[in-house]
Every structure is written in structure tokens, then in C-alpha cells.
Amino acid sequence: MDMETKLVVSPSPHIHSGDSIPKNMYGVLIALIPAFLVSLYVFRLDAVLITVFSVLFCVGFEYLITKFILKKEPTISDGSAILTGVLLAFNLPSNLPLWILAIGALAAIGIGKMSFGGLGNNIFNPALVGRIFLLISFPAQMTTWPVPAVAATDAVTSATVLANLKFNPDNLPSLTHMLLGIEGGSLGEISALALLLGLGYMLWKKIITWHIPTAILGTVAIFSGILYLINPIPLHHPLIHLFSGGLMLGAIFMATDYVTSPLTKKGMLIYGFFIGIITMCIRLWGAYPEGMSFAIVLMNGFTPLINYYTTPKRFGEVRKNG
Amino acid sequence: MLKTFRIGGIHPEANKLSAGKTIQSIEIPAEVSIPLAQHIGAPSQPVVKRGDKVKVGTLIGKSAGFVSANIHSSVSGTVKKIDKVVDISGYRRNAVIIGVEGDEWEDSIDRSETLIKECNLSQKEIIDKIASAGIVGMGGAMFPTHVKLMPPPGMKAEVLIINAVECEPYLTSDHQLMMEKTEEILVGTTILMKALNVSKAIIGIENNKKDAIDKFTQYATSYAGISIQPLKERYPQGGEKQLIDALIRRQVPSGELPISVGAVVQNVGTTFAVYEAVQKNKPLIERIVTITGKEVKNPCNVRSRIGISFQTLIDFAGGLPPTTGKIISGGPMMGKAVARTDIPVVKGISGILLIPLSEARRKAPRDCIRCAKCIHVCPMGLNPTLLMNLTEYTVWDRAEKNHITDCIECGSCRYTCPANRPLLDYIRLGKGKVMDIIKARKN
Numbered sequence: 219m220d221m222e223t224k225l226v227v228s229p230s231p232h233i234h235s236g237d238s239i240p241k242n243m244y245g246v247l248i249a250l251i252p253a254f255l256v257s258l259y260v261f262r263l264d265a266v267l268i269t270v271f272s273v274l275f276c277v278g279f280e281y282l283i284t285k286f287i288l289k290k291e292p293t294i295s296d297g298s299a300i301l302t303g304v305l306l307a308f309n310l311p312s313n314l315p316l317w318i319l320a321i322g323a324l325a326a327i328g329i330g331k332m333s334f335g336g337l338g339n340n341i342f343n344p345a346l347v348g349r350i351f352l353l354i355s356f357p358a359q360m361t362t363w364p365v366p367a368v369a370a371t372d373a374v375t376s377a378t379v380l381a382n383l384k385f386n387p388d389n390l391p392s393l394t395h396m397l398l399g400i401e402g403g404s405l406g407e408i409s410a411l412a413l414l415l416g417l418g419y420m421l422w423k424k425i426i427t428w429h430i431p432t433a434i435l436g437t438v439a440i441f442s443g444i445l446y447l448i449n450p451i452p453l454h455h456p457l458i459h460l461f462s463g464g465l466m467l468g469a470i471f472m473a474t475d476y477v478t479s480p481l482t483k484k485g486m487l488i489y490g491f492f493i494g495i496i497t498m499c500i501r502l503w504g505a506y507p508e509g510m511s512f513a514i515v516l517m518n519g520f521t522p523l524i525n526y527y528t529t530p531k532r533f534g535e536v537r538k539n540g
Numbered sequence: 541m542l543k544t545f546r547i548g549g550i551h552p553e554a555n556k557l558s559a560g561k562t563i564q565s566i567e568i569p570a571e572v573s574i575p576l577a578q579h580i581g582a583p584s585q586p587v588v589k590r591g592d593k594v595k596v597g598t599l600i601g602k603s604a605g606f607v608s609a610n611i612h613s614s615v616s617g618t619v620k621k622i623d624k625v626v627d628i629s630g631y632r633r634n635a636v637i638i639g640v641e642g643d644e645w646e647d648s649i650d651r652s653e654t655l656i657k658e659c660n661l662s663q664k665e666i667i668d669k670i671a672s673a674g675i676v677g678m679g680g681a682m683f684p685t686h687v688k689l690m691p692p693p694g695m696k697a698e699v700l701i702i703n704a705v706e707c708e709p710y711l712t713s714d715h716q717l718m719m720e721k722t723e724e725i726l727v728g729t730t731i732l733m734k735a736l737n738v739s740k741a742i743i744g745i746e747n748n749k750k751d752a753i754d755k756f757t758q759y760a761t762s763y764a765g766i767s768i769q770p771l772k773e774r775y776p777q778g779g780e781k782q783l784i785d786a787l788i789r790r791q792v793p794s795g796e797l798p799i800s801v802g803a804v805v806q807n808v809g810t811t812f813a814v815y816e817a818v819q820k821n822k823p824l825i826e827r828i829v830t831i832t833g834k835e836v837k838n839p840c841n842v843r844s845r846i847g848i849s850f851q852t853l854i855d856f857a858g859g860l861p862p863t864t865g866k867i868i869s870g871g872p873m874m875g876k877a878v879a880r881t882d883i884p885v886v887k888g889i890s891g892i893l894l895i896p897l898s899e900a901r902r903k904a905p906r907d908c909i910r911c912a913k914c915i916h917v918c919p920m921g922l923n924p925t926l927l928m929n930l931t932e933y934t935v936w937d938r939a940e941k942n943h944i945t946d947c948i949e950c951g952s953c954r955y956t957c958p959a960n961r962p963l964l965d966y967i968r969l970g971k972g973k974v975m976d977i978i979k980a981r982k983n
Contacts, residue, residue: 226866226900227630227879229965231951233552233709233872233899237958239909296906338907338959427916476911481923483916525926532921532943533547533781534793 239337242476243297245425249416250304250471256399256409257312261364264312265405271316273303275323283332298337302326305345308406308467309511310352313364318356325351342518343478346511353511363402378403379462380507387452396461406467413466426474429483433490434469434497435460441498453502465497468510478518485521485528493517542747542772545782546791548919549774550952552873554748558712558832558839563720565843566856568640572615572847573625574600575635578886579676580683581607586636592619597646597823600636603671609684610674611636614825614845616644628869628876628883635884638847650820655723659731659818666735666818673817674824674887679703679714679778679807680870682888685814688806689735691799698802700733700741701787702811704756705771705778707746708871711891713828714808716841718745718752721812726756726763728815733765736804741766742787743808746773775873776950780805782919794946809890824887831857833894835864844885850892851881865897873951906959914953914963920946924953924963931970940974947971 257265280299284292293299306326310319326348334340353360363378379401382389391401399409407413420426439456446454459465464472473479473493480489493513500509577583584601594600594613601611617640624632645651661669671686691697702725706714718725729741743760745753747770756768769787776782781792783805790801798805806814809828816822825846832839837858844853850867854860860881868875869889914924922943930939944967953963 224865224897225877225879226897227877228866228902229877229968230875230949231873231955231964232866232868232875232877232893232895233955234903234960235550235552235956237913237956238903238960239906239958242909242911242958336907338909476909479910481910481912481915481925529942530915530918530921530923531547532794533785533919533946534791534796535921 240295240297242425243301245423246301246420246471247297247304249419249425250308250406252412252415253308253406253409253467254304256412257308257405260399260408261312261405264364267316268310268312268314268319268405269304269307271319272307272310272323273300275320276300276303276306276327279324279327280332283328284336288332288336293336296337299327302331302344305406305471306348308471309345309349309404309464311360311363312405313362314359318352318359321355322348322352338477340477341521342515343472343475346472346515349511350515365402378507379458380501383453383458383462384501384507390452390458393457393461396458401462404464404467407464410461410466413470417470420470427483427486429486430474430479430490431469433487434473434494435465437491437494438465438498441494445502459498459501463501463508464510468497468514469493472511473514473517478521480521480524480528482525482528482530484531485524488524488528489517489521492520542770543786544772544774545777545785545919547921548917548952549776549782550917550955551773552709552775552955554773555709555834556712556715556748557710557834557836558830558841559715561712561716561840563716563828563841563843564856566845566848566853568615568643568845569848569852570640571620571637572640572845573635573637573849573884574611574614574847575625575627575633575884575886576601576611577627577633578611578682578846578888579609580681581605581609583634584608584611586622586634588619588636590619590621593617594619594638595644595646596825597649603674607684607687609676610672610823612674612823612825613638614847615640617641626880626883628878628886628889630879635847648821650822655727656819657723657727659727659734661818663735663737666731669818670735670814673813673822675810675813675817676824676887677807678809678813678827678888678890680874680888680890682886685806685810688804689732691804695799696802697736697738697799697804698740699788699804700729700736700738701783701803701805702729702741702743702808703778703780703783703805704743704745704749704752704808705783706749707773707775707778708873708875708891710832710893711830711871712832713830713841713890715749715752717812717828718749718808719755722755722759724815725808725811726759726766727819728811728813729766730763731814731818732806732811739765742769743767744769744771744777744783744787746771746777748773776919776948776952779919779948779950781948794943827885827887827889829853829885829889830891832891833861833864833896835861835896836894837861846886847884849881850878850883850885853885853892854881854894861894861896863896863898864894865900866895868893868895873955874949902962903960905961908961909959911958913956913958917952917956919950919952920948922946924967925961927970928961928963928966931966931973936970936974936977939970940978944971944974945978
């Protein structure tokens with residue numbers, strides 16, 4: 219047998235875990251299913267419409283940009299454009315006109331991702347780039363929330379919990395409703411419980427580690443907890459802060475984006491801590507009721523710096539500790 | 541909670557296809573090639589020439605320095621020539637080629653199976669015997685054993701650690717040896733303890749070898765100072781530094797030897813060879829090799845004389861499957877892919893693994909998605925993706941500062957990478973380069 223021409227010779231290791239980029243991306247998508255089901259229940263067909271079109275726009279733009287502008291092999295099979303599409307949809311009101319959605323998708327994929335060279339090279343979370351682009355360009359449409367179909371009132375639109383908290387604190391839903399998601403808000407952010415289920419799944423599948431979500435949620439809880447001890451008004455209530463707005467969605471799904479978050483566990487904790495602080499500062503003293511997306515994108519910008527200054531805990535640094 | 545090392549690590553599928561298979565002897569072929577470089581350090585000097593008659597155990601290569609080792613004939617017959625032969629390194633290097641005639645052993649060697657527990661030799665006599673028997677680390681590193689038994693001045697060993705982890709997937713040679721030569725290994729451990737002048741030894745065994753743990757725990761009670769420690773299954777627990785951390789919770793500092801934390805680690809196969817050398821006067825002329833692979837007809841553990849070709853061993857296991865795409869000397873994580881089958885078995889080869897073509901090729905790499913999984917699994921606490929980038933852009937000062945030279949080349953980073961990045965390829969390259977730079981600076 220002429221083996222010499224057939225044998226593969228390559229350096230070790232010779233086996234691979236089988237992990238892949240699509241596996242991780244689809245894993246996150248599975249973790250988003252509970253939140254999607256809640257939004258389906260609350261917003262009905264609008265939830266499907268916005269999610270499906272957001273995915274179609276994101277995947278479509280990525281395909282067109284790689285094929286006709288970058289002239290490279292299309293990368294849409296890695297699942298990252300689908301994930302960006304779903305995450306973008308989850309950060310939008312369910313009654314957003316589709317043409318605005320298309321602009322958001324173009325900003326997310328075109329500016330947020332492909333202009334840096336595609337998956338792995340972008341500095342800012344693409345879905346958040348899209349969301350912030352829309353928030354600044356279409357402030358009215360981006361902050362008008364349909365009243366949940368399941369909440370029996372005559373009103374057509376409502377403010378979010380956080381907007382009420384800031385400007386109209388007597389008009390708050392119960393904590394149970396916030397936990398379950400019977401409230402106004404973006405598509406995927408409303409149910410803290412559903413998002414926590416997703417977190418559990420991702421931790422179990424080892425898609426992410428606990429560091430970033432814990433650092434963000436912990437910081438917000440402690441920050442508002444201290445204020446609540448000093449002055450117990452609803453605006454300082456830690457549970458309202460934890461269960462409302464984009465905090466859960468951001469802490470679990472947006473801030474944990476591999477590409478734009480720090481590499482080391484130490485770095486992840488620092489990053490999460492500052493996201494928590496910035497979010498609370500904007501929520502309490504800023505012009506916007508919610509500051510999660512700004513906080514994440516700001517800290518995305520600091521990620522390279524955090525990476526430079528935080529090193530993993532090296533073997534042998536803890537000498538003879540027993 | 542079972543003990544294990546504290547930083548990083550992975551858990552690849554064990555695939556121990558040849559587990560529990562009794563060690564079989566390989567028939568000696570008509571010719572063997574015994575390489576003169578079977579250890580770290582200077583290659584041995586040949587002391588035989590063409591036409592010389594040799595017996596099993598005759599010295600054919602003499603240690604050529606402090607870090608070097610003797611080589612003995614593994615067969616009886618006539619030296620045909622001393623010539624360059626391709627060995628596991630892939631290079632053509634000197635080997636003694638012997639035509640086999642019969643199987644006649646040196647008279648000094650005790651070939652009986654009788655267990656000899658008593659050893660009244662002094663520390664120095666033991667080390668001399670180990671050195672003259674040409675014993676090297678049989679776990680794969682092939683570092684001369686007697687050198688490890690002589691700590692540098694000012695350093696003192698406190699504990700002997702026997703590496704019975706066998707954390708590489710597929711390999712079972714150590715496991716089977718432990719099942720068949722339990723007491724011999726325990727006597728070997730006692731001898732090594734004496735050589736190091738320590739009163740304590742720990743045998744670390746991974747929990748997937750429960751039968752071996754039970755057997756050793758049962759027999760060890762009659763050997764003073766030896767304890768058996770089951771370990772959680774985790775790769776690369778067989779790495780010297782990881783094993784020390786797992787067993788005695790001490791971490792060897794960067795750039796230092798295990799002796800700096802009072803530990804000396806010996807492989808379990810080496811320990812058996814020490815027993816044979818000291819108690820039976822038998823030099824290192826054979827070893828246990830696992831021949832395995834998903835499509836191998838008869839995965840097995842064999843006792844092979846040094847110098848027998850891979851082909852002979854593969855034939856014994858049912859021949860080379862036609863679907864073979866890669867032949868690995870050693871395990872799948874740290875073993876070396878070889879390009880041919882006429883390579884001789886040497887002292888450090890614990891297994892021959894045949895990988896089907898469908899699994900032999902690597903997948904195409906993608907851009908790094910900075911998932912940090914390589915960082916989480918690195919058992920040395922390094923940042924593999926950064927080290928790869930620094931090597932790619934030849935930023936050697938930063939590579940050095942980020943401790944590229946600490947890399948033990950276990951391959952956990954590349955095994956884990958979802959983007960299939962050739963992390964270890966680059967780090968190996970950068971590590972070599974940085975080591976050269978450090979060396980040049982010292983001179």
C-alpha cells in the first residue's frame with residue numbers, strides 16, 4: 219500500500235472538541251426561546267413579524283455585503299447574523315414600522331459588524347449599534363410601546379416601567395408582572411424569568427460563564443439597594459431595577475457577546491461592574507429612562523483596554539499555598 | 541470531591557478501546573533498528589561495530605554526558621550496520637541495526653517472574669544501576685531518570701509522585717501494566733523513594749481506572765509511606781506540574797523544576813523499569829505499547845522490544861485499516877503524527893494510534909470570536925489567543941512578558957477552539973523563538 223502519499227501529518231493535538239461557532243450561536247438562540255415565547259404571548263403576531271423580518275434583513279444585508287462589497291465567501295452559515303437579527307428584534311418595540319427595522323438592521327450589520335471585517339473583528343455589539351442608531355434617529359417610534367394584549371385596558375400605548383418609575387412613579391405594575399413580563403417594553407426584554415431561564419441554559423451548556431451577568435446584576439442590586447436603604451422610594455427599589463427595562467436581556471444576552479466583551483474572568487467582572495454603574499447612573503440621573511444599551515456599548519469600547527491590563531491567573535503565581 | 545489540578549483543563553472522550561486487554565508479547569522480527577537518540581540530551585555513542593555479536597541486554601550505546609542514557613540491545617544476533625534511520629522525529633538519525641539470531645540473554649539478567657521485594661542497595665548504588673540500565677521517562681518525555689534522582693545542590697526532595705494518570709485518550713499501556721505488575725510497581729516505588737531519600741510517595745490514578753485504584757489500595761498497605769490518590773478525570777493531569785498541583789496543592793513557579801516545591805515525578809512505566817533494573821538487572825530493552833484506533837481490528841496492549849517497527853506492531857493488531865489517514869506515535873493530544881510505518885519503537889512510545897482519514901484533517905480556521913474558551917481551559921493560566929497573535933506579528937517582548945515559555949503544549953486550547961484556530965502551532969513557534977532570544981541574552 220502506498221501510504222506515504224495518503225497519510226496526514228500535522229502537529230498535535232489530533233482531536234477536537236467538536237465545538238464550533240454555529241454551535242455557540244445556535245445555543246444562544248435556543249436560550250432565547252423562553253423570552254420569545256413570552257413576547258409571543260404578550261405581543262402576539264407583532265412579535266413574530268418583527269423577529270422574522272429582523273432576521274431576514276440582518277442575514278440579507280450580511281449576505282449582500284460579503285458577496286458584493288467585500289467579495290468574500292458568504293459567512294451567514296455561522297449563525298451570527300441570525301443571532302444579531304433576533305437580538306435586534308428583542309430590543310425594539312413590537313409596533314415598529316418595518317422600514318425603520320430595515321434601517322436598524324443595516325446599521326447593525328453594515329456599520330456595527332461588517333465595516334470592521336465581520337464576525338470577530340467588531341468592537342461594538344452589532345445589535346446594540348442598530349438599536350442605538352434607531353433610538354437616536356427615531357426617538358418617537360422607538361419609545362412608544364403598545365400595551366400588552368393580555369393586559370385588560372383601553373389604552374393603546376403605554377410607557378415602560380422605567381419611564382413610569384422616573385416620570386410617573388404611581389403608575390407601576392406589580393413585581394410579579396415584571397418578573398413574568400406583563401408590561402410595556404421591547405419585544406424580548408419584558409420577562410425577567412424567561413431571560414433567567416435562558417441564562418441557566420447557557421451556563422449549563424458552557425456557552426458563557428457566570429461572570430458578566432453576575433457582575434452586572436450584582437452591581438445594580440447593590441447600587442440601588444444602598445440608595446433604597448438611604449431613601450426608600452420606588453425609584454431606588456432594587457427588585458424593580460433588576461426586573462425592568464433591558465437589564466436582564468442586556469446582562470444575559472447583550473453584554474456577554476463574545477466578540478465585544480473581555481477575555482479574562484477578572485476583566486469580565488470589571489466590565490460587568492462598570493456596565494451596572496453606568497446603567498444605574500443613566501437610569502437615576504440621565505435624560506433617558508433606560509441606560510443599558512449605552513452602558514454596554516460604552517464598555518465595549520473599553521474592552522481592548524481591559525484586555526490589555528487584565529491577565530488570566532497564571533499557574534505558579536500562588537506558590538505553595540495549600 | 542475528587543482531587544484535581546486547579547487551573548483550566550478539558551475532558552476529552554476517553555476512547556480506551558484496549559482497556560483490560562492482557563499484555564501480549566510481540567514476536568521478534570528478523571531485524572531491529574535501535575536508535576541511539578532515545579532520550580532528551582546527547583545521543584549515545586555506539587560501542588559496537590558491524591559484525592559484532594550481541595545478546596539481549598548487551599550495551600550498544602554509551603551515555604554521552606550527564607544528560608544522556610545508555611542503550612542496550614533488545615535482541616540477540618549480529619550487528620549489521622550503524623546507519624541513519626528515520627525515527628519518530630521524522631529525521632534520519634543514527635541507529636544500530638541488528639540481524640536477529642535466536643533469543644539469548646545476558647547471563648546477569650534474572651528472567652524469572654519471582655517478585656523480589658528486598659533491596660539492600662545504597663542510594664548511590666540504586667542510582668548507578670538505574671543509570672546503567674538506560675532508564676528514561678517512559679511517559680513520553682524520555683528524560684534520563686537518574687538525572688531526576690539527583691536534585692541540584694541545595695534542593696531536597698520531600699515527596700515522590702508516581703504518575704499513573706494516563707490522561708491521554710485511547711492509551712491503556714500504563715493501566716494494563718498496573719493491573720498485571722502491581723507489586724513490582726510498588727517495589728519500584730520503594731526503590732525510587734530510597735534513591736531520593738524520601739519517606740513519602742503518592743501514586744496518582746485517575747478515577748476511570750477504578751480497578752487499578754482498588755488493586756493498588758489493597759496492596760499498598762504493606763508498603764510503608766506509599767499512598768494511593770484517586771483523581772478526577774481531567775486532561776492534562778498527567779502533566780508534571782498539574783499532577784503536583786492536584787496531589788500536594790503546590791504550584792511549580794514559572795521556569796522552575798518540580799524539585800523547587802520538593803516533588804519528583806516518575807511515570808508508572810518508568811517505575812516498573814526501575815524495579816526490573818534494580819532487582820532483576822534488566823536494562824530497558826522492552827516496553828508496553830497500546831495499539832489502537834476506532835477502526836483497528838484488534839486494539840491491544842503489547843510488550844514490544846525496542847527497535848521493532850511500527851508496522852510489525854500494527855500487523856499484530858490486525859493490520860493497517862485501509863481508511864487510515866493519520867498514524868500517531870503516542871496519544872491524540874500530545875502524540876506525534878508520523879509519515880511512515882517503518883519507524884522503530886523507542887523507550888518513550890506508549891501507544892500507536894491509527895486515526896481514520898475522516899478524522900485526520902483539521903477544519904479550516906475562522907476568525908477568532910474572542911469567546912475566551914482557550915483561556916478558560918489553559919492549565920498554565922496563559923492567554924493562548926493573545927500568544928498566537930503576538931507570534932503572528934512577531935512581538936517577541938510581549939510574548940515573553942505574557943509567559944509564552946510556560947506553555948506545556950498540551951493542546952487544550954486548540955482542542956477547544958470553536959473557530960478551529962491553530963493556536964498551539966503558533967505558540968510552539970513563538971515559544972521556540974522566545975527561548976532562543978532568552979538564551980542569546982544570557983550568553
